[in-house]
Amino acid sequence: MNDNFSTTLVKAQQIKDYIKKQENGCTLTEIAKNVKLNKTTTYRLLQTLVTLKDLIKVNRRYYLNQYFNANYLPVGWLASRIVQPLVNKYELSAFLGMPFNQQLVITQVIAFEKRLNDFHQLGKAQAFNTSAMGKCALAFMNQTVQTDVLTRTKLQTQTKNSLTDQNSLAYSLQIIKDQGYALDDEEVELENRYLAVPVFDKNEQLVGTLGVLGTKTTLQRRKINKLVHDLQIASSQLTGQIFNN
Structure with missing residues (x-):
């Protein structure tokens, strides 16, 4: 495998690809089970994707940020x-x-x-x-x-x-x-x-x-x-x- 290949990025993309198919979002447990990662790794990647604003977390469920319409109200x-x-x-x-x-x-x-x-x-x-x-x-x-x-x-x-x-x-x-x-x-x-x-x-x-x-x-x-x-x-x-x- 190429030394420049990032398995972490691949795992993050797999998570995003899975969530994209779930209209009603999904939980940490569902994601870990279906992407075949342990919960600790999955949680760390999810938190990173939320921080990067690729994902949104609502009531313990994760969604792609794109599902929030283009008029998303910024906070902070x-x-x-x-x-x-x-x-x-x-x-x-x-x-x-x-x-x-x-x-x-x-x-x-x-x-x-x-x-x-x-x-x-x-x-x-x-x-x-x-x-x-x-x-x-x-x-x-x-x-x-x-x-x-x-x-x-x-x-x-x-x-x-x-x-x-x-x-x-x-x-x-x-x-x-x-x-x-x-x-x-x-x-x-x-x-x-x-x-x-x-x-x-x-x-x-x-x-x-x-x-x-x-x-x-x-x-x-x-x-x-x-x-x-x-x-x-x-x-x-x-x-x-x-x-x-």
């Missing part, structure tokens, strides 16, 4: 710099999420110092109908895409307050689009309240949502108008600085 220090002042000002955790595989995936968490457990939301997928962030994404999607998603998605129940009726959800989505934001009370977790606004690319196409989470005490209704205003400014800054650079 830039988003943190824009959103962190809101976290400090309102003492609420903030989240960035994007639609993927008929769900809303949390791609970044900027947690308030007294809510560090909110970091556990990173990478989690939510049914569109069960949270403000999901409903906000649905409301501002291209109409054709929205119809397709609603047709293919079974409405789920997260808590007793989740919207599971198609007509009620459609009515809610129209209100969200008209007012420019989504709010839910205890639809994801009891005693918690979510508020979310859309994030667009430079062509005004939805790429994700920006949301905040607090209790019904910390995220009070009397603060909502001001908070929505600040979230919308942050959303515009994300669009301008990320997509127009």
Whole structure:
């Protein structure tokens, strides 16, 4: 064998080729078994491919990055710099999420110092109908895409307050689009309240949502108008600085 031949690269490509064929992603165990590698080697290669952004990990399943559409919402220090002042000002955790595989995936968490457990939301997928962030994404999607998603998605129940009726959800989505934001009370977790606004690319196409989470005490209704205003400014800054650079 040629001394310049890299078996590591071959193994990484085998992993990518296998994942490419799996529409719903696959776990570490599935990949190791089908590519015939031990779990330690497979895990190391998967982590490297995620770091290189060849793969995305969501809820312990791996996907090719290309399956996230071209309007993938970048995350990292830039988003943190824009959103962190809101976290400090309102003492609420903030989240960035994007639609993927008929769900809303949390791609970044900027947690308030007294809510560090909110970091556990990173990478989690939510049914569109069960949270403000999901409903906000649905409301501002291209109409054709929205119809397709609603047709293919079974409405789920997260808590007793989740919207599971198609007509009620459609009515809610129209209100969200008209007012420019989504709010839910205890639809994801009891005693918690979510508020979310859309994030667009430079062509005004939805790429994700920006949301905040607090209790019904910390995220009070009397603060909502001001908070929505600040979230919308942050959303515009994300669009301008990320997509127009």
